[in-house]
Amino acid sequence: MTIARRLLIDEGVARSYHVMSRCVRKSFLCGNQYAYRKKWLHSLLKLCARSFCVDVLAFALMDNHFHLVLKNQPQQTASLSNEEVWVRWHALYHRRGEEDNTLLKAMQVSDEEWIAVRRKRLSSISWFLKIMKERIARWANKEDDCRGAFWEGRFKSIRLLDKTALIACMAYVDLNPIRAGSATEPKNAHYTSAYDRLLQADKTRHPWLASLESTCCTIDLYYGNDSPITPKEYFQLLADNCVQEERTLQRLLPQIEDSRWHSFTDHSKPDCGLAIGSSASRAREALRRGIAWVADKARLHNK
Numbered sequence: 001m002t003i004a005r006r007l008l009i010d011e012g013v014a015r016s017y018h019v020m021s022r023c024v025r026k027s028f029l030c031g032n033q034y035a036y037r038k039k040w041l042h043s044l045l046k047l048c049a050r051s052f053c054v055d056v057l058a059f060a061l062m063d064n065h066f067h068l069v070l071k072n073q074p075q076q077t078a079s080l081s082n083e084e085v086w087v088r089w090h091a092l093y094h095r096r097g098e099e100d101n102t103l104l105k106a107m108q109v110s111d112e113e114w115i116a117v118r119r120k121r122l123s124s125i126s127w128f129l130k131i132m133k134e135r136i137a138r139w140a141n142k143e144d145d146c147r148g149a150f151w152e153g154r155f156k157s158i159r160l161l162d163k164t165a166l167i168a169c170m171a172y173v174d175l176n177p178i179r180a181g182s183a184t185e186p187k188n189a190h191y192t193s194a195y196d197r198l199l200q201a202d203k204t205r206h207p208w209l210a211s212l213e214s215t216c217c218t219i220d221l222y223y224g225n226d227s228p229i230t231p232k233e234y235f236q237l238l239a240d241n242c243v244q245e246e247r248t249l250q251r252l253l254p255q256i257e258d259s260r261w262h263s264f265t266d267h268s269k270p271d272c273g274l275a276i277g278s279s280a281s282r283a284r285e286a287l288r289r290g291i292a293w294v295a296d297k298a299r300l301h302n303k
Helices: 037-051 074-078 082-092 102-110 112-121 125-144 163-174 176-180 193-199 231-240 258-266 279-289
Strands: 016-022 054-061 065-072 156-160
Touching: 016 125, 016 163, 037 054, 037 082, 037 125, 054 163, 054 193, 065 125, 065 163, 074 112, 082 102, 082 112, 102 112, 156 163, 163 176, 163 193, 163 231, 193 231
Parallel strands: none
Antiparallel strands: 016 065, 016 156, 054 065
16 A cells, blocks of 8 residues: 655655666666666766755665655754755756846745745755655656656655665665676775765765765664774775675674575665664654554564
8 A cells, every 4th residue: 555755754854765666667767778877867866966955865766666765854954044045945946047046045045934845955864855756757758758747656765764674774885886797896886875985986086976874873782892994894895795605694684594684685685665774763763753563574683
């Protein structure tokens, strides 16, 4: 049964989500002779990451679908000035010549109702995905001289309820091309966040991806201290899981059994259900939604 998006995504609170969307009929509309469309998606992803108050924690752009791990930041939009809201919104939606229309800008910046609507949208994951999916569909349909749906339907969203779910899902997304056989290791897995992070490894901060240290994936859950996860530790996790026979989370996530991790990565379980997390975090999520229980179909946790 379809569930209203407002029940799945709490736009007013900063939360992390795994979202994915697939091309219609699972067709390879971004692969084979259309592989260059991944560059379109990548450019749109960068535009949205820089304009929205939504952190991009991980992504993988595949031949017929994409995965994103996103975290909305409504408190960040609340701190933006009216002019900053206008600048960010017009980076996404503008007509030729509007940048020089000082009268229009002055009218919109002073219109509190107009600003309030755009301010709310700038931290919306739904609007983030709307711009990405709609523009790619328009460009592809224009190129193919056709009409109709490009994407299978609305995007799936899975709430990541705790640190274990977040870091495991980020690794799942970054390892997607390796599982699909299109790459052998993160450094040649193009159009993934791991590949982009490796390209910018010599810089203190990635131009548009959220830093690993700010993802709230802290090692206190694994090593007994409160230090943030480092890029070195994260890439070691990915390297440990590139070879099927050696896949394990025991070094970083000792509370997750290997069999559960193999099931998690092999059978696309992170694409199912409403939330991923421990029984305690799912109980809190059920209380928030006003339902009896939230099942973790990914079966990542022991309980």
